[in-house]
């Protein structure tokens with residue numbers, strides 16, 4: 520069987536005004552089914568660019584894929600039509616964004632939003648979906664009585680938890696988490712990581728975990744890739760890379 524996600528020799532450029540800047544210089548990454556890959560690297564290294572490329576969500580006109588290929592489940596993402604892309608983004612890959620505000624609709628209560636995601640994916644009555652939404656929100660530590668609140672009534676950390684519940688609602692085959700817990704306090708962080716671990720174990724979904732925190736990677740991931748200035752400088756099992764780092768940058772971590 521083909522790997523779930525296969526990125527080959529990916530090149531991406533950003534155009535700002537007249538200048539173009541290379542963000543990715545020939546990235547190769549593979550995520551097998553059920554595997555968790557950690558992606559680390561300093562700010563500006565290209566981590567979010569990899570995630571957005573996999574979803575074909577680079578900012579239009581500005582971010583351009585100039586070479587390489589991306590296969591999801593053996594199919595070329597870059598050649599997918601609108602319908603297949605929607606299907607992939609909605610059902611198969613979920614992304615938890617660095618900025619949780621952008622992913623929530625201000626006009627619906629959090630309970631409604633999670634229910635809507637669930638009903639898009641499964642044939643459930645409104646009542647059943649609401650019950651499932653409540654379970655998901657409780658799982659990420661949001662009390663029942665807050666289901667009818669709107670996003671603006673939540674703190675940043677709470678909104679991030681709602682975003683995580685929404686991302687889990689469709690049982691994704693691949694969950695991409697871009698620094699999902701940086702804004703949260705340590706206790707909640709630990710709960711959310713536990714949740715992701717469980718998700719991986721129970722549903723054998725794959726995970727791409729983007730983080731600066733090597734502890735998180737050691738805890739959650741089997742493989743790790745280190746990116747530096749748009750190039751993967753180290754890639755292997757967590758054990759290999761952590762016990763025998765080859766590159767000076769990784770040694771410094």
Ligand SMILES: Nc1ncnc2c1ncn2[C@@H]1O[C@H](COP(=O)(O)OP(=O)(O)OP(=O)(O)O)[C@@H](O)[C@H]1O
Pocket residue numbers: 533534535542560561562563564565566567568569578581582617
């Ligand atoms: N919309 C954009 N327009 C122009 N340049 C961009 C844009 N988005 C990213 N870049 C540039 O591309 C490079 C990679 O950015 P990217 O956001 O992928 O890094 P990152 O590893 O996710 O960083 P961070 O850890 O800060 O989130 C950086 O040099 C960044 O300035």
Ligand SMILES: [Mg+2]
Pocket residue numbers: 566567568617697
């Ligand atoms: Mg980023």
